[in-house]
Amino acid sequence: MTLKSPINLLVVDDEPAIRHTLRHSLQAIGYASEEAASGEGALMALTRHSFEMVLLDINMPGIGGVEACRRIRDCAPETGIIMITVREAEDDKVRCLEAGADDYITKPFRFRELIARLRAVRRRMRGPTQTGILRAGELELDIANRLFRKGGREIHLSRREFDILAFLMSHAGAPVAHGRLLKAVWGQEYGNETEYLRTYIRMLRRKIELDPSRPAYLLTEPWIGYRLNDPVVAEAVA
Amino acid sequence: MRLASFPIAAVRARAVRLGAGVLGDIALTAVCYRLQLNLATVSLLFLLNVVIQSLSASFYSAVLAALIAGGFLDYFFVAPVLAWGIADPFDVVAIVVFITTAVLIARLAARAFEAAARAERRRQSLEQIYQCSERILILDPGDNFIGPVLRIYREIFRLRAICFFDGRTAEVYEEGPSGGLRERTRLAYIAGTNDDSTVTAPVLCIRSRGRVIAALGFEGLRDAESAIRAIEAITVAALDRERAFRSASLAIAERRTEALRAAVLDALAHELKTPLASILTAAGALREIAGDTAQEELSAGIEAEALRITELTSGLLRRAEMESSKVRAQMEETDLIPLVESLVDRFARQHPDRRIELCEPEQTVSPLIADSELIQLALGQLLENAVKYSRPDTMVRVKVTTDDLCAHVIVWNGGSSIVPRDRDRIFDRFYRGATTEKKIAGSGLGLHIAKKIVLAHHGALVLEPDSPEEGVAFRMSLPIPAKEKDDAEITDQLVGSR
Numbered sequence: 001m002t003l004k005s006p007i008n009l010l011v012v013d014d015e016p017a018i019r020h021t022l023r024h025s026l027q028a029i030g031y032a033s034e035e036a037a038s039g040e041g042a043l044m045a046l047t048r049h050s051f052e053m054v055l056l057d058i059n060m061p062g063i064g065g066v067e068a069c070r071r072i073r074d075c076a077p078e079t080g081i082i083m084i085t086v087r088e089a090e091d092d093k094v095r096c097l098e099a100g101a102d103d104y105i106t107k108p109f110r111f112r113e114l115i116a117r118l119r120a121v122r123r124r125m126r127g128p129t130q131t132g133i134l135r136a137g138e139l140e141l142d143i144a145n146r147l148f149r150k151g152g153r154e155i156h157l158s159r160r161e162f163d164i165l166a167f168l169m170s171h172a173g174a175p176v177a178h179g180r181l182l183k184a185v186w187g188q189e190y191g192n193e194t195e196y197l198r199t200y201i202r203m204l205r206r207k208i209e210l211d212p213s214r215p216a217y218l219l220t221e222p223w224i225g226y227r228l229n230d231p232v233v234a235e236a237v238a
Numbered sequence: 239m240r241l242a243s244f245p246i247a248a249v250r251a252r253a254v255r256l257g258a259g260v261l262g263d264i265a266l267t268a269v270c271y272r273l274q275l276n277l278a279t280v281s282l283l284f285l286l287n288v289v290i291q292s293l294s295a296s297f298y299s300a301v302l303a304a305l306i307a308g309g310f311l312d313y314f315f316v317a318p319v320l321a322w323g324i325a326d327p328f329d330v331v332a333i334v335v336f337i338t339t340a341v342l343i344a345r346l347a348a349r350a351f352e353a354a355a356r357a358e359r360r361r362q363s364l365e366q367i368y369q370c371s372e373r374i375l376i377l378d379p380g381d382n383f384i385g386p387v388l389r390i391y392r393e394i395f396r397l398r399a400i401c402f403f404d405g406r407t408a409e410v411y412e413e414g415p416s417g418g419l420r421e422r423t424r425l426a427y428i429a430g431t432n433d434d435s436t437v438t439a440p441v442l443c444i445r446s447r448g449r450v451i452a453a454l455g456f457e458g459l460r461d462a463e464s465a466i467r468a469i470e471a472i473t474v475a476a477l478d479r480e481r482a483f484r485s486a487s488l489a490i491a492e493r494r495t496e497a498l499r500a501a502v503l504d505a506l507a508h509e510l511k512t513p514l515a516s517i518l519t520a521a522g523a524l525r526e527i528a529g530d531t532a533q534e535e536l537s538a539g540i541e542a543e544a545l546r547i548t549e550l551t552s553g554l555l556r557r558a559e560m561e562s563s564k565v566r567a568q569m570e571e572t573d574l575i576p577l578v579e580s581l582v583d584r585f586a587r588q589h590p591d592r593r594i595e596l597c598e599p600e601q602t603v604s605p606l607i608a609d610s611e612l613i614q615l616a617l618g619q620l621l622e623n624a625v626k627y628s629r630p631d632t633m634v635r636v637k638v639t640t641d642d643l644c645a646h647v648i649v650w651n652g653g654s655s656i657v658p659r660d661r662d663r664i665f666d667r668f669y670r671g672a673t674t675e676k677k678i679a680g681s682g683l684g685l686h687i688a689k690k691i692v693l694a695h696h697g698a699l700v701l702e703p704d705s706p707e708e709g710v711a712f713r714m715s716l717p718i719p720a721k722e723k724d725d726a727e728i729t730d731q732l733v734g735s736r
Contacts, residue, residue: 018512021520028523028527029523108548108549109518110518110522111518111521111525213602213605
C-alpha cells in the first residue's frame with residue numbers, strides 16, 4: 001500500500017484536529033503533506049512550494065473554500081483539487097466543479113474513499129496512457145475512428161451520444177457538471193438544457209448498461225451532473 | 239330548639255306597633271271631642287293617623303286603627319253622640335267610606351312596602367353575587383385556588399360553613415365548623431343531584447359539559463333560590479378558568495422542555511462532529527496500514543461504529559432543525575428497495591438479538607422522487623419504534639409493495655396492538671401512549687416527524703387496522719411519478735423543487 005515516491009499534498013481545513021488527523025493518516029500510507037488553515041494560507045503555501053494535490057475544505061472563514069479553489073486553479077493549473085463538502089449542500093458541489101475542482105468528497109467519508117479519489121485524480125492528471133483510446137472497465141472508446149466497444153462487441157452510437165460518452169470517459173471517475181458537459185458537446189452558448197442530457201443519457205444507458213434502471217457505468221450525480229464510474233475507484237471503496 | 243329561637247323581640251315589636259295605632263286613635267278622639275270639631279275634620283284626622291300607621295307600621299295595625307277609628311267616630315262624633323248607632327243614613331255612608339278608604343290606603347301602603355322590601359332583598363342578593371364574582375375573578379388561578387373561593391363565598395353570603403368536594407381529585411375543602419356538611423356534600427356528588435332537603439343548607443352539584451364534576455355544600459344560606467343559580471355559574475366559570483390556566487401552563491412547560499432538549503442535543507451534536515471526523519479518518523487509515531487480519535477487522539469495526547455515531551448525530555441535528563422549521567426536502571431520483579435494504583441491514587446489525595426481516599419484493603419499484611435521507615429518517619423511526627415497543631421474542635417484518643399510484647413500505651411488529659384511544663393520537667406532537675410513558679424513554683416526537691417527512695413527499699403514513707395476527711403495522715406510501723411523463727417534465731420537477 002505504501003507508494004514509492006512521496007507525493008506533495010496540501011491539506012486545507014480550519015479545524016486543527018482535522019488537519020492533524022488527515023496528515024497523519026495520509027502519512028501512514030505514504031503521502032507527504034503540508035497544511036494550511038484557510039484559503040489565504042493555502043495560496044501563500046502555493047507561492048512557496050508546488051503541490052501535486054490540494055485537499056480543500058469548503059467551509060472556511062475568509063475567502064472560503066470555493067473562492068480558494070478558483071484562485072488555486074488560476075495560479076496552479078496543474079494541481080489536482082479535491083474539495084471536502086457537507087452532505088446536504090448540493091449547490092456547493094456544483095460551485096466546486098465550476099470553480100475548477102477535479103472532484104469532491106462528502107463528509108462523513110471513509111478514509112478508503114478519500115484514497116481512491118486521490119488516486120483517481122492523480123491518474124487523470126497523468127493523462128491517458130494510450131493516445132486516442134479511452135478505457136473504463138469493459139468500455140473502450142476509440143476517438144480517432146469514432147468507434148465504441150463494450151466487452152469487445154461494437155455498439156453503434158449517434159454523434160452526440162459518442163461525444164457525451166467520450167467526454168465522460170476522459171474524466172472517468174470524476175463528476176462532470178451538466179453545464180460543463182453541455183458546453184463541451186453542444187457549444188459555449190449552451191448550459192441550461194439539462195433535459196437534452198437526460199434524454200441522451202437514457203439512450204446511452206439503454207445501449208450500454210446491463211440494467212438501465214440500475215446503471216453501473218453512467219451514474220447520475222444528483223443535482224450536479226453525471227459521472228462515469230471508474231472501476232478502480234469503485235473497487236477501492238467497496 | 240323551637241322555644242329557644244322564639245322571637246320574643248318580634249312579638250313585642252308587633253304589639254308596640256298595634257298599640258301605637260290604637261293609642262293614636264284614643265289621643266285624637268280625646269282632643270277632638272274636647273275641641274268639638276266637626277265630623278269632616280275628625281274623619282280626616284283619623285285618616286291621617288291611619289296613613290301614618292301604614293307608613294311606619296304593618297298592614298294589620300293600620301287596619302286595626304281604622305276599625306277602631308270608625309268605632310270612635312260612631313260613638314263620639316256621629317249623632318247620637320256618646321251612643322252607638324247612627325241616626326242619619328248619610329252618616330252611615332260617611333263612616334263606611336271612611337273605613338273603606340282607610341283600609342284601601344293601608345293595603346296600598348303595605349303592598350308598596352312589600353315591593354320595596356323585595357326589591358331591596360333582590361338588590362342585596364345581586365350585590366352579593368357581584369362582589370363574589372369580582373373577587374373570585376381577581377384571584378390568581380394557581381395552586382390553592384379553591385380555599386380562597388370558599389372563603390369569599392362564606393364571607394359574602396355570611397355562611398356558617400361551606401364545603402367543596404372536587405370530583406376530579408376526590409379532595410375535600412372546607413371552611414367553617416365541620417359537621418354533617420362534609421358527608422352530605424360527598425353524598426350529593428355521588429348521587430349526582432342537588433340536596434334540597436334543608437333550605438338553608440343545600441348542596442349544589444356543579445356541572446360542566448353535562449357531567450357532575452364537584453359538589454358545593456352550604457350551611458346557613460339565606461335567600462337561597464336566586465343566589466344558588468348564580469353561585470353555580472360563578473363556580474363553574476372559576477373552575478373552568480383554573481383548568482384552562484393549568485393546561486396552558488403545562489403546554490408552555492412542555493414546549494420549553496422540548497426546546498431545551500433540542501438545544502442541548504443540537505449543541506452536543508455540533509461538539510461531537512469534529513472528534514468523530516478525526517476518529518473516522520484515523521480508523522480508516524489504521525485499516526489501510528493494518529498488519530494482519532485481526533488489526534484490519536478491529537479497525538474496520540472502529541470505522542463502522544464511528545460512521546454510525548456520525549450518522550446518528552447528523553440525524554439528531556436534522557431532527558432538531560426540522561422541529562424548528564418546515565421540512566426542506568431535497569428531491570432526487572431515489573431507488574426505494576436498495577434504500578430499505580440498507581436500512582433493514584443496518585438495523586439488523588444494530589440489534590443482533592432481534593429478528594428483523596425484509597420480505598422478498600414481489601415486483602420492482604420504479605424510482606421515486608424523494609429525499610433519500612429524509613425517507614431513511616422516517617423509515618428508521620418506524621423500525622426503531624417496532625423494535626422498541628415490541629417484546630424481544632417477537633419479529634419485525636418489513637415489506638415493500640407497489641401499485642399503480644404508490645410504493646408502500648409496511649413495517650410490522652408482533653406484540654400488543656395499540657389501544658383504540660391512542661390510535662388517533664400517535665402522530666401528535668409529544669404524544670406518548672399512557673401505558674408506555676412510564677416504562678420506555680422517548681420524546682413522542684419521532685412519529686410526528688416521520689409523518690411530517692412523508693407528507694412533505696405528498697405521501698401518507700398510517701397505522702394499519704388491526705389484523706387477526708396480533709401486532710402493529712405502519713404503512714408508508716410514497717407516490718410513484720407517472721411513467722408517461724416525459725423526461726422534460728421530470729427534469730422540471732427536479733429543477734423546480736431545488
